[in-house]
Amino acid sequence: MSFSQAWDAGFRAVMIYVGVVFAWLGLVERYFASQATSVVVMNLVAIVLGLAFFERARRRARRERARAEAEVRALVGEQA
Amino acid sequence: MLQRESTFAKEALRYGLIVIVLGFIVFPILWMILTSFKPPQDVMVSPPRFLFTPTLDNYYHAIVDKNFLFYIKNTLFISVTSTVIVVVAGALAAYAFARYNIGDGHILFFILSTKMFPAIAVILPYFLIFRDLGKTSVGRFLGLGLDQPGALIVSYTMFNLPFAIWLLVSFFQDIPRELEHSARLDGLSRMKVLRKVVFPLAAPGIAVTGVFTLIFCWNEFLFAYILTRKAASTVTVGVESFFTLQGILWGPVAAAATISVLPMMVFVLAMQRYMVRGLTFGAVRG
Numbered sequence: 001m002s003f004s005q006a007w008d009a010g011f012r013a014v015m016i017y018v019g020v021v022f023a024w025l026g027l028v029e030r031y032f033a034s035q036a037t038s039v040v041v042m043n044l045v046a047i048v049l050g051l052a053f054f055e056r057a058r059r060r061a062r063r064e065r066a067r068a069e070a071e072v073r074a075l076v077g078e079q080a
Numbered sequence: 081m082l083q084r085e086s087t088f089a090k091e092a093l094r095y096g097l098i099v100i101v102l103g104f105i106v107f108p109i110l111w112m113i114l115t116s117f118k119p120p121q122d123v124m125v126s127p128p129r130f131l132f133t134p135t136l137d138n139y140y141h142a143i144v145d146k147n148f149l150f151y152i153k154n155t156l157f158i159s160v161t162s163t164v165i166v167v168v169a170g171a172l173a174a175y176a177f178a179r180y181n182i183g184d185g186h187i188l189f190f191i192l193s194t195k196m197f198p199a200i201a202v203i204l205p206y207f208l209i210f211r212d213l214g215k216t217s218v219g220r221f222l223g224l225g226l227d228q229p230g231a232l233i234v235s236y237t238m239f240n241l242p243f244a245i246w247l248l249v250s251f252f253q254d255i256p257r258e259l260e261h262s263a264r265l266d267g268l269s270r271m272k273v274l275r276k277v278v279f280p281l282a283a284p285g286i287a288v289t290g291v292f293t294l295i296f297c298w299n300e301f302l303f304a305y306i307l308t309r310k311a312a313s314t315v316t317v318g319v320e321s322f323f324t325l326q327g328i329l330w331g332p333v334a335a336a337a338t339i340s341v342l343p344m345m346v347f348v349l350a351m352q353r354y355m356v357r358g359l360t361f362g363a364v365r366g
Contacts, residue, residue, distance in 0.1 A: 011102070015349075025117075025134055035133060039133060
């Protein structure tokens with residue numbers, strides 16, 4: 001994963017975290033009896049979603065790199 | 081084994097650096113977002129609190145009590161109108177500069193020179209011009225008076241047009257003239273060549289210019305502060321309205337700032353692919 005890809009994925013993961021907080025406070029929190037429990041669960045959900053997004057981006061970047069390297073190898077093989 | 085450890089150390093260093101740089105860039109934004117969720121008693125405490133019970137009260141105050149969406153609506157109208165004018169006029173002017181060498185480079189340099197002075201230097205003449213224009217019937221019809229959107233649209237267009245022309249000239253210069261000549265030989269008029277050949281090829285550059293112009297218009301403060309009072313105020317002036325005589329309402333300020341940043345952030349993220357393509361357009365010449 002390149003620097004810029006990690007940067008981009010990290011920033012988007014933070015945005016996902018913030019988005020989850022917005023949605024949770026506006027829509028979900030009212031269904032919890034205790035606010036403290038709601039905050040803990042909200043943070044857990046936001047962190048898991050953010051990390052999952054980052055991991056997905058990392059795997060996709062690796063796949064793309066492997067595909068590009070395979071293409072280059074094939075081209076070099078053809079030329080040889 | 082030693083090589084594996086060295087690779088791991090390199091990776092750790094690399095990701096460590098990424099986190100540090102990311103932290104420096106993102107921290108102010110994160111701090112603003114965090115503050116927007118804080119209850120009033122947690123906003124200004126020292127040392128700062130990172131663990132608190134989040135609330136949407138600041139957003140409620142900004143959106144419902146202060147009607148902040150009104151500023152968003154104003155800013156959207158002014159920024160988009162100004163951007164459309166800048167991109168259309170800038171593209172036509174830049175094409176002329178790139179293809180016909182108008183003014184032998186002197187006019188192009190003169191256009192750039194209008195960006196060399198600070199905005200504060202022209203704010204008083206602009207204020208007087210728009211004050212007097214607003215009193216005329218044409219000025220009233222076009223909404224060019226003080227506290228009217230037309231005044232800001234004209235000001236932003238004037239300030240962003242030189243930048244747009246300069247940016248677009250290099251994009252048009254990178255398009256081979258032979259393509260235009262071929263299209264002309266195929267029977268297309270000059271305007272059709274422009275519309276069907278040149279503009280589609282320069283689309284990434286035009287998109288980048290549009291994005292930058294929109295960002296400049298959206299974030300501008302000085303003109304909006306001096307030329308508007310209430311009816312045509314933009315988000316930057318709206319955020320300033322939370323600075324009251326009783327003190328600065330930091331929670332609502334952060335909430336309003338977050339609301340005003342979000343549309344641009346989403347827009348730039350959506351346009352990211354085109355921006356990267358546009359910024360690297362013409363970087364490799366044969």
